[in-house]
Amino acid sequence: MARIVMKFGGTSVADIDRIRNVARHVKREVDAGNEVAVVVSAMAGKTNELVSWTREASAMHDAREYDAVVASGEQVTAGLLAICLQGMGVHARSWQGWQIPIRTDNSHGAARIVDIDGSFLIERFGEGQVAVIAGFQGIGPDNRIATLGRGGSDTSAVAIAAAVKADRCDIYTDVDGVYTTDPRVEPKAKRLSKISFEEMLEMASLGAKVLQVRSVELAMVHKVRTFVRSSFTDPNAPGMDDPINPPGTLICDEEEIVEQQVVTGIAFAKDEAQISLRRVADRPGVSAAIFGPLAEERINVDMIVQNVSEDGTKTDMTFTVPSGDLEKAVKALEKVKGEVGCDAVQSESGLAKISVIGIGMRSHAGVAATAFRALAEKGINIRAITTSEIKISILIDGPYAELAVRTLHGVYGLDK
Amino acid sequence: MARIVMKFGGTSVADIDRIRNVARHVKREVDAGNEVAVVVSAMAGKTNELVSWTREASAMHDAREYDAVVASGEQVTAGLLAICLQGMGVHARSWQGWQIPIRTDNSHGAARIVDIDGSFLIERFGEGQVAVIAGFQGIGPDNRIATLGRGGSDTSAVAIAAAVKADRCDIYTDVDGVYTTDPRVEPKAKRLSKISFEEMLEMASLGAKVLQVRSVELAMVHKVRTFVRSSFTDPNAPGMDDPINPPGTLICDEEEIVEQQVVTGIAFAKDEAQISLRRVADRPGVSAAIFGPLAEERINVDMIVQNVSEDGTKTDMTFTVPSGDLEKAVKALEKVKGEVGCDAVQSESGLAKISVIGIGMRSHAGVAATAFRALAEKGINIRAITTSEIKISILIDGPYAELAVRTLHGVYGLDK
Numbered sequence: 001m002a003r004i005v006m007k008f009g010g011t012s013v014a015d016i017d018r019i020r021n022v023a024r025h026v027k028r029e030v031d032a033g034n035e036v037a038v039v040v041s042a043m044a045g046k047t048n049e050l051v052s053w054t055r056e057a058s059a060m061h062d063a064r065e066y067d068a069v070v071a072s073g074e075q076v077t078a079g080l081l082a083i084c085l086q087g088m089g090v091h092a093r094s095w096q097g098w099q100i101p102i103r104t105d106n107s108h109g110a111a112r113i114v115d116i117d118g119s120f121l122i123e124r125f126g127e128g129q130v131a132v133i134a135g136f137q138g139i140g141p142d143n144r145i146a147t148l149g150r151g152g153s154d155t156s157a158v159a160i161a162a163a164v165k166a167d168r169c170d171i172y173t174d175v176d177g178v179y180t181t182d183p184r185v186e187p188k189a190k191r192l193s194k195i196s197f198e199e200m201l202e203m204a205s206l207g208a209k210v211l212q213v214r215s216v217e218l219a220m221v222h223k224v225r226t227f228v229r230s231s232f233t234d235p236n237a238p239g240m241d242d243p244i245n246p247p248g249t250l251i252c253d254e255e256e257i258v259e260q261q262v263v264t265g266i267a268f269a270k271d272e273a274q275i276s277l278r279r280v281a282d283r284p285g286v287s288a289a290i291f292g293p294l295a296e297e298r299i300n301v302d303m304i305v306q307n308v309s310e311d312g313t314k315t316d317m318t319f320t321v322p323s324g325d326l327e328k329a330v331k332a333l334e335k336v337k338g339e340v341g342c343d344a345v346q347s348e349s350g351l352a353k354i355s356v357i358g359i360g361m362r363s364h365a366g367v368a369a370t371a372f373r374a375l376a377e378k379g380i381n382i383r384a385i386t387t388s389e390i391k392i393s394i395l396i397d398g399p400y401a402e403l404a405v406r407t408l409h410g411v412y413g414l415d416k
Numbered sequence: 417m418a419r420i421v422m423k424f425g426g427t428s429v430a431d432i433d434r435i436r437n438v439a440r441h442v443k444r445e446v447d448a449g450n451e452v453a454v455v456v457s458a459m460a461g462k463t464n465e466l467v468s469w470t471r472e473a474s475a476m477h478d479a480r481e482y483d484a485v486v487a488s489g490e491q492v493t494a495g496l497l498a499i500c501l502q503g504m505g506v507h508a509r510s511w512q513g514w515q516i517p518i519r520t521d522n523s524h525g526a527a528r529i530v531d532i533d534g535s536f537l538i539e540r541f542g543e544g545q546v547a548v549i550a551g552f553q554g555i556g557p558d559n560r561i562a563t564l565g566r567g568g569s570d571t572s573a574v575a576i577a578a579a580v581k582a583d584r585c586d587i588y589t590d591v592d593g594v595y596t597t598d599p600r601v602e603p604k605a606k607r608l609s610k611i612s613f614e615e616m617l618e619m620a621s622l623g624a625k626v627l628q629v630r631s632v633e634l635a636m637v638h639k640v641r642t643f644v645r646s647s648f649t650d651p652n653a654p655g656m657d658d659p660i661n662p663p664g665t666l667i668c669d670e671e672e673i674v675e676q677q678v679v680t681g682i683a684f685a686k687d688e689a690q691i692s693l694r695r696v697a698d699r700p701g702v703s704a705a706i707f708g709p710l711a712e713e714r715i716n717v718d719m720i721v722q723n724v725s726e727d728g729t730k731t732d733m734t735f736t737v738p739s740g741d742l743e744k745a746v747k748a749l750e751k752v753k754g755e756v757g758c759d760a761v762q763s764e765s766g767l768a769k770i771s772v773i774g775i776g777m778r779s780h781a782g783v784a785a786t787a788f789r790a791l792a793e794k795g796i797n798i799r800a801i802t803t804s805e806i807k808i809s810i811l812i813d814g815p816y817a818e819l820a821v822r823t824l825h826g827v828y829g830l831d832k
Binding site: 144 | 436475512
């Protein structure tokens with residue numbers, strides 16, 4: 001017997017038939033003797049509809065009212081799933097954020113969970129009751145509904161798993177796990193059976209849109225074993241209730257991964273743009289003068305490269321931003337050009353960032369060299385490089401992105 | 417300055433444009449210096465959609481889950497109206513039943529309001545804040561959302577008006593008041609400027625579907641002056657904020673009605689059916705044996721007529737039921753025929769019940785005689801008669817319903 005939190009996203013609960021299919025997944029776990037809490041999103045499309053109504057009502061709206069409107073989507077799904085479960089003879093009830101309660105801070109519209117009282121839920125587990133919980137929502141210190149921002153249901157699920165000390169948090173989604181890279185780019189990509197929290201964090205923030213970054217951070221902090229799996233498989237197919245090795249990817253502590261690979265996956269982000277500031281005055285405070293205005297415009301800056309200058313007075317500064325933010329970024333930088341004292345703001349878009357990710361890099365030398373050699377052999381020019389303990393990111397010209405991904409995927413033996 | 421509760425039904429808040437129109441009505445009252453609480457229904461069609469989903473999820477569903485799902489409709493409207501009001505510069509916030517709180521009993525799906533704590537709302541009135549309240553819902557003793565049953569928003573509004581000691585409860589609807597009879601039957605029908613609670617109760621329960629019967633009962637008990645008016649008029653037309661005589665009908669204590677009419681209105685119900693039990697044993701307990709089974713089937717029995725029997729051993733018993741319930745009623749009665757000891761169960765459908773209503777009847781003789789004479793002159797046969805202190809109900813053949821309504825409307829001078 002285990003205690004499991006199961007999370008289902010919007011496409012998995014898009015209509016009553018699909019909600020009924022979700023109920024079958026839940027029943028399977030209950031029948032296997034597990035204690036189960038389920039976290040649900042709004043039915044696909046509902047959140048967008050509610051959000052568009054709030055915009056239509058007034059361009060500038062009170063985030064607390066937005067929350068009251070938008071949180072209703074998850075409330076509906078939770079009630080409907082509880083009804084479906086009861087119809088199948090499963091003892092279940094719905095919970096809204098304010099009923100548990102899931103306490104958040106006061107940042108309505110993008111609130112953070114502060115505390116979850118798991119005592120009610122645990123009490124009901126003891127009575128054999130399944131908790132069906134509206135995701136994406138909690139209650140703020142003002143006693144009003146607060147939503148966690150887009151994708152917040154993943155975060156709800158992991159936070160609830162931590163609060164009730166669940167053995168596992170199963171994230172059911174429209175893919176059957178986390179892959180070594182995007183299978184649409186490299187058909188030889190393999191599903192990972194396990195990945196460490198740190199690696200997943202890099203994969204998630206680099207565009208492998210399986211899980212919200214915040215939920216992975218939370219899972220890492222609270223060591224919540226998180227299992228990514230598909231909701232569209234037959235709920236009662238053989239092996240689905242196998243606690244050891246059902247189809248999916250387990251995100252867990254690195255200690256739990258026995259056969260550690262040097263490289264776990266290749267992530268990539270297309271539509272990157274590069275900005276170079278030539279001959280910037282090399283003095284304290286100059287970085288703040290450059291990146292402060294970009295932060296104010298909420299532009300996400302990545303891959304910052306600064307070279308030591310020859311004479312110690314001038315330096316070149318290069319960094320990347322998403323292509324969509326390029327124009328805004330250049331405009332902001334032109335304003336501070338004088339203050340920064342640089343000759344020119346140069347920019348180029350249509351680039352791609354390829355990242356090689358693996359916790360094994362920490363203890364293996366030569367991982368970066370292998371990548372550089374492989375790309376050179378294909379004639380792919382490297383524009384910039386940044387590295388962290390478990391990641392090497394390489395900036396290249398956009399048209400080479402797919403070739404680079406396939407090359408690196410092969411050179412590290414990820415297709416084996 | 418007055419304290420006003422304003423209530424808007426589903427057709428008045430069917431889309432954002434209409435919600436914005438409602439906001440203009442609210443702003444008008446705020447600008448006139450009034451303290452305002454607004455009670456809203458779900459957007460037209462939303463409740464039906466939510467109800468159908470719960471049915472689709474499971475034929476037999478937990479009423480507590482039904483409530484969680486269905487109450488979301490009012491939650492959305494309340495948030496959207498608050499946003500529209502804020503967009504017009506009106507200080508407003510939404511309230512859900514559990515936030516106020518509106519405490520109900522535990523009869524989920526058709527709960528009754530037990531207690532409303534008006535202190536929060538009154539505090540906010542002092543700060544100049546408009547309360548936008550989700551109608552139709554409260555919180556049960558189990559700390560879960562409870563809905564009041566169909567049309568419950570009228571009841572919410574009147575109960576809130578009582579709790580905050582409002583000067584008036586304005587029910588905005590798709591008609592501009594209560595008429596002496598249905599204008600579709602008698603074009604000469606006049607809008608009443610005032611009607612007593614007791615009279616309105618008779619009108620409401622007899623098919624003048626302007627207000628829910630429960631809300632009128634509640635208004636009568638708490639002496640809440642209730643004003644029925646149209647939400648589709650121009651919110652800023654002249655006279656709309658006239659506290660003395662805006663267009664609409666005031667439902668109030670009879671003492672407030674200076675020029676009391678003998679007859680206030682003619683109500684009618686078509687599609688009535690008559691059931692007669694011939695030669696029923698005239699002994700104690702026989703009525704219970706007849707009407708008990710009908711109550712169990714939730715059949716609404718009306719106009720019970722029992723004649724004293726000639727020899728004191730047998731009697732004829734006649735009563736009416738809605739035509740739609742006739743078959744079910746006859747089936748239930750056939751089962752107890754032996755026990756009741758009657759010769760035959762006879763029935764006839766396609767009848768109509770016409771009711772003459774007026775508080776002035778109490779002190780005026782001859783009101784019934786006038787009706788009988790007028791109908792006789794038109795050749796309309798009277799099948800049964802029942803009377804109360806303020807009402808005379810007459811059962812006739814269905815095809816004569818409209819003629820009877822117009823005849824009685826004229827004979828009591830209601831078209832003057």
